[in-house]
Amino acid sequence: VRHPGLGKALRSAVDLILDSQAQNPTRGWRYQVNARDADSTVSGAQIVALLAARNAGIEVPDRALDEAFRYMESCQGPDGGIGYTSAGNSNAVRTAIAVTCAAVGGRKDSRLFRGGVEYLSQAQNMRHEGFSGYLFYYLYYASQAYFHIGPEMWEQWNQDNIRRLMGTQNPDGSWQDNMGREYATATGLLSLALNFRFLPVYER
Numbered sequence: 028v029r030h031p032g033l034g035k036a037l038r039s040a041v042d043l044i045l046d047s048q049a050q051n052p053t054r055g056w057r058y059q060v061n062a063r064d065a066d067s068t069v070s071g072a073q074i075v076a077l078l079a080a081r082n083a084g085i086e087v088p089d090r091a092l093d094e095a096f097r098y099m100e101s102c103q104g105p106d107g108g109i110g111y112t113s114a115g116n117s118n119a120v121r122t123a124i125a126v127t128c129a130a131v132g133g134r135k136d137s138r139l140f141r142g143g144v145e146y147l148s149q150a151q152n153m154r155h156e157g158f159s160g161y162l163f164y165y166l167y168y169a170s171q172a173y174f175h176i177g178p179e180m181w182e183q184w185n186q187d188n189i190r191r192l193m194g195t196q197n198p199d200g201s202w203q204d205n206m207g208r209e210y211a212t213a214t215g216l217l218s219l220a221l222n223f224r225f226l227p228v229y230e231r
Contacts, residue, residue, distance in 0.1 A: 050063075067124065070099060077091065078128075
């Protein structure tokens with residue numbers, strides 16, 4: 028991508044994320060830039076954004092990532108799963124986010140990753156209909172998490188995901204959930220895109 032304004036815009040976005048974190052006592056993120064508390068879903072998205080920016084050549088301090096991962100670890104319960112704002116009430120969606128973050132961040136030896144993998148290994152055969160409006164959100168992160176966990180769990184997940192999405196695809200090629208057709212279609216496609224290894228982090 029050679030757009031001349033892209034680098035400046037990306038740097039500004041990273042600065043916004045880092046400034047927001049610096050103001051937050053938890054060193055995580057919430058839905059407002061000046062929030063004083065945090066949750067694991069928004070924090071996970073910002074961790075992924077910072078890691079992607081770093082991979083693109085934008086400077087991201089190690090300290091910022093270390094502090095962000097400490098917040099995510101504070102949300103991990105004894106079962107290995109991830110709670111919303113603190114440990115407890117774990118679910119597979121948030122745990123998939125944490126496992127993805129840890130894997131892309133080079134922290135597969137951490138409890139965050141290993142505990143999350145154990146939790147997801149128990150959740151893999153659960154009925155995904157129970158996620159209601161969060162199904163496609165889950166598919167997006169879970170596909171990445173299982174890919175990084177290893178070939179055996181990935182193959183089972185991937186084949187199940189392909190069958191699930193083929194069975195629910197609309198005649199025009201889209202998918203639908205309560206967040207809208209565009210959102211569901213985009214996240215559904217992204218959950219399938221790992222099959223094509225577009226990004227170096229997903230190459231075998």
